[in-house]
Amino acid sequence: MCGRFVNIEKKEKIEKLFPSSKVLNYSNKSYNISPSNLINVIYKNNNSIYIDNLFWSFSYFNKLNNITQFVINARIETIVSKYLFKDSFLNRKCLIISNGYFEWKKIDNTKQPYFISIPKNELMFFGGIWRQEIKNNVKTNVVCIITKDANEDLSKIHSRMPLIMSHNEGLEFLNDNDNRFLENNKSVFEDDIDYYPVSKIVNNPKNNDENCIKEITL
Numbered sequence: 001m002c003g004r005f006v007n008i009e010k011k012e013k014i015e016k017l018f019p020s021s022k023v024l025n026y027s028n029k030s031y032n033i034s035p036s037n038l039i040n041v042i043y044k045n046n047n048s049i050y051i052d053n054l055f056w057s058f059s060y061f062n063k064l065n066n067i068t069q070f071v072i073n074a075r076i077e078t079i080v081s082k083y084l085f086k087d088s089f090l091n092r093k094c095l096i097i098s099n100g101y102f103e104w105k106k107i108d109n110t111k112q113p114y115f116i117s118i119p120k121n122e123l124m125f126f127g128g129i130w131r132q133e134i135k136n137n138v139k140t141n142v143v144c145i146i147t148k149d150a151n152e153d154l155s156k157i158h159s160r161m162p163l164i165m166s167h168n169e170g171l172e173f174l175n176d177n178d179n180r181f182l183e184n185n186k187s188v189f190e191d192d193i194d195y196y197p198v199s200k201i202v203n204n205p206k207n208n209d210e211n212c213i214k215e216i217t218l
Contacts, residue, residue, distance in 0.1 A: 001073050002126065002145045002162040004202065005033050005101035006115075006213060007040055009123050014051060014097060017167055018042060024052040031212040032102075034205040035072045041143050043094035043130050044174055054094075054130055054143040060084055074129060076148045076163060076185060085144070088129035090179070095170045096126040096145055100213065102202055103158040103195075113202050114157050115213045116195040124189055125170040127163035127181065151190055164189055 008029040015023060027040050038053035057070040074085045100117025118124055127146045132139055150161040164187045165173060173181055196215040201207040 001147055001158070001160045002101050002103075003035060003072060004205070005096075005126075005162075006031050006099045006117075006121070007033060007097050008099050008121065009040075009097055011051075013123070014040075014042070018049055018051065021049040021051050024050055026051060027053055030208055031210060032202055032205050032208040035070065039143065040097040041094050041128065041130065042097065042125075042170070042174070043092065043141075045092075049174070052141065054141045055135070056143055056145075058084060058131065058142055058144045059133060071144060073147045073160075073162075074144045076127075076146050076182060079129075079146065080179070080182065085129060088131045088144070089146075092130050093173055093176065094128045094130045094143060095165070095174065096128045096143065098124050098126055098162075100124070101126075101162060102198070102212075103154075103161075105157045112218070113198050113200060114195045115198045115202075115215075116154065116157070116161075116193060117213075118189055118192050119194045121213070123167075125165045125167070127165055127170075127173050127185075148185060151186075151193075154193065154195070157195060163187075164193075 011026040035057050039056045041054040057072045059070050062069050079085045079089045099121040102113050104111040104113050128143050130143045133142050146163040147160045154161050197218050202212045
């Protein structure tokens with residue numbers, strides 16, 4: 001899964017990579033982005049490309065338990081068979097701006113956080129889907145990050161990983177009408193991924209500075 005990540009990329013760089021985009025909002029850098037935060041997303045709507053803050057998580061009403069539940073990830077393997085995700089994947093793909101993400105490895109009876117990135121915190125994109133929901137009587141754009149089986153190396157940390165992409169792959173994903181990413185979704189970045197253990201301060205989303213991504217010795 002992908003439940004925490006980092007975005008320290010400057011808006012100006014993103015604007016240069018997507019010169020025809022319209023910037024609506026762009027959040028300040030964050031070393032510890034968590035679900036329900038507003039996150040920087042690139043998406044298409046009516047043939048225009050937008051850079052905006054979207055609310056991280058889809059919601060749905062669980063009739064069995066009579067509660068609203070939130071979903072932050074969508075599995076690529078089942079995305080077109082799930083009612084919650086299918087229409088968004090077919091019609092509203094997007095890119096989440098990132099410089100790396102966190103995952104937790106089970107070691108004995110504890111979970112050790114690791115920071116996973118392209119050295120040194122190079123820009124990458126996560127494939128995602130977006131849609132519009134009503135929150136507090138206001139139309140709100142929301143986003144969900146797509147995940148897949150972790151590759152052989154990252155499976156040492158966790159069984160899942162986000163759908164990561166380079167800039168060129170991201171452009172292809174935004175314009176993908178044939179849904180080729182359902183099967184062919186290994187990024188050129190995957191061979192360059194690095195990871196290392198970090199402090200458990202990242203467990204608390206209130207901790208949000210460079211210390212969250214500093215390597216530690218176990």
